[in-house]
Amino acid sequence: MMDSMNPGEIFWTVVPSAASGMTTVRLIACECPGIFSKAVGVLTLNRFNILNAKSYREKNRSYHIFEIQALPGPISETQRLEAAHQNLAAVLDGRLDLSAQMSRHRFESINSHIAAEVSINNDRSTLFSVVEVRCQDFPGLLYAVTNEFFKHGIHIWKAEISTEKGLVSDAFYVRDSMGLKLTSVHKMSVLKTAIETVLSAPIVRTGADTAALSINGRRK
Secondary structure: OOOOOOOOOEEEEEEEOOOOOOEEEEEEEEOOOOHHHHHHHHHHHOOEEEEEEEEEEEOOEEEEEEEEEEOOOOOOHHHHHHHHHHHHHHHHOOOOOHHHHHHHOOEEEOOOOOOOEEEEEOOOOOOOEEEEEEEEOOOOHHHHHHHHHHHOOOEEEEEEEEEEOOEEEEEEEEEOOOOOOOOOHHHHHHHHHHHHHHHHOOEEEOOOOOOOEOOOOOEO
16 A cells, blocks of 8 residues: 555545444554554544454554544544544654543443453464453443553554444454563463453543544643
8 A cells, every 4th residue: 555654654544434324444554562552542532432443463564444433522523533643643753642641531430230351362373362352342441451452562463343232342462572472371460450450440431522632632
């Protein structure tokens, strides 16, 4: 699609679908650590629900496809998509602190009657450890999970994200910072506990946002 890309560069395209009611965001990134989690974060901040996603890596590039729906709000979907694109560029070059923005949003806990399930499987793939997550969906879930990978130095090489009837079934094909499968029992236990912790108290936005984020983090 693009013959050459510089490290840190991204290529973002949007394909609306009137038939399904979903919008598809396609993202190509060159040497952008944590790009999947960061893209998920800016989409969440701009009030998009991520219904399905796929991600994979080839050499120094990563490819991501997000199927999203805009949550209700006064700002148009087109404006929010442009804001998400600009926010992602700002996150990558250090102008926007994504974690800080996520923490500043108004959230409240909700109770789930469905227990979250997290497993790490080294037999499913010869090249990757596979982390599977099944639980009730809630706004910010995908960012919460993928951000734990980033914080623990775990690289996502492939992701299969699926949401059906309010339930998510996600599979992440991962390697450690050395490019190897996860083999340390202790490290796998720590990662599993960290993911279970962020899923144990799911969060939902308390009210509709009135505007998308500007590049510097203030409201438009």
